[in-house]
Amino acid sequence: MPKFLIQATYTPEGTKGLLTEGASGRRAAVEQVVTGLGGSLEAxxxxxxEDDIVLIIDFPDPVSMAAVSLTVKASGALHTRATPLLTLDEIDEAARRQVAFRAPGS
Known part of the structure; x- marks a missing residue:
């Protein structure tokens, strides 16, 4: 299952919500969204x-991550960045693939 690093910063309105419901309330909300799309919250x-919250999330596919990202950003409560995380095996596989590339000016 694809894994993503999420880094987020609360807007003033998002911070007010965090102060109202606390960290455990936000964790419950995150878990509900993630599990609802077949994923899991690892951390x-x-x-x-710079960041107020950092998460590691597993999703069944990148489209699920995109759906959550769009919905969260549309709320206006957070500014987020999602970074796909690759395993060592995936990088080893990528390193074995031949890529035809010519650097600019070469």
Whole structure:
């Protein structure tokens, strides 16, 4: 199942919601969304600095991740970044593939 790293920053309205329902309330909401699309929440951490929250999520396919991303962004409560995560085996497979490429100016 594809794995994604999610990094997010709350907007002022999103922060107000977090203060109202707490971290456990947000975790429950995230798990409901993720499991509803056949995925699972591997890890969820709150942070301070550039990101307010960091998650690792498994989804059955990238389209499920895109659906969640669009819905969350449309809410206006968070600014998010989703990064696909690859296993060591997937990188080994990629390294074995031949790619025809010519660098600019070569």
């Amino acid at each position: 969820m951490y709150f942070a301070f600095g």
